[in-house]
Amino acid sequence: DAAGIVTAAGKTFHMHKGPGLVRDVFRTRDMRSLPGTIGIAHCRYPTAGSAFNAGEAQPFYVNSPFGIVLAHNGNLTNSDQLKQEMFRTDLRHINTNSDSEVLLNVLAHELEIAATGPRVDPDTVFEAVTNVHRRCRGAYAVVAMIAGCGLLAFRDPYGIRPLVIGRSDGPEGTAWIVASESVALDSLGFRVERDVAPGEAEIGRGSG
Numbered sequence: 001d002a003a004g005i006v007t008a009a010g011k012t013f014h015m016h017k018g019p020g021l022v023r024d025v026f027r028t029r030d031m032r033s034l035p036g037t038i039g040i041a042h043c044r045y046p047t048a049g050s051a052f053n054a055g056e057a058q059p060f061y062v063n064s065p066f067g068i069v070l071a072h073n074g075n076l077t078n079s080d081q082l083k084q085e086m087f088r089t090d091l092r093h094i095n096t097n098s099d100s101e102v103l104l105n106v107l108a109h110e111l112e113i114a115a116t117g118p119r120v121d122p123d124t125v126f127e128a129v130t131n132v133h134r135r136c137r138g139a140y141a142v143v144a145m146i147a148g149c150g151l152l153a154f155r156d157p158y159g160i161r162p163l164v165i166g167r168s169d170g171p172e173g174t175a176w177i178v179a180s181e182s183v184a185l186d187s188l189g190f191r192v193e194r195d196v197a198p199g200e201a202e203i204g205r206g207s208g
Contacts, residue, residue, distance in 0.1 A: 002057035006069045007039035011147045013069055017042075017057040038151055038204075040143045042071035056098040059144075062105060065112040066120050067147035072100040073180045074139035074161040082106060082135065103140060107132050111146070120149045122203050129154050129201040141180050141196075150205035153178040159198030166190035176204055 003025045004017025042058035059071040079099040086092040110128040139160035166177040166185035
């Protein structure tokens, strides 16, 4: 129903997404507008929200704290409760019916609480993810980028949705990939290293 890519060049995010198949959403000119050496992508089929709402295409972006983009595979079973908490306690506005936007805002709020200054470090991110696990119920495999930090990948404590890490060694160095399906690794020439463990979070820094 929709597809999207966000790349990071330094601390700047570059995004292109829209409704339709990947082949329809992305043209050569669109790919040229996505510089950087780190990025996340998503192909949407609607498990929550509306299949006809282009605004629910992922990845989602929130500018505070630091700047975060997130793509999510799964379903939150307490999404309605979290929306109420977002509005009444966290003072955050959810603009769509997508539980992925809810998950992004929970992560952003917990990261804001855990942060002690203008820079984000791995311990701060891991603390925030721990509190996401505490608040969110259901199945979720997540890839995200935090401006100035890098790529974040984590999986729900029960490991309901898959998330796999791959590696490719080439003349320019080692490249890493995290995907919800190993076929994505095979088609890009990566080898499977291992699954992200249930409840585990991984951080990787891009050079772009």
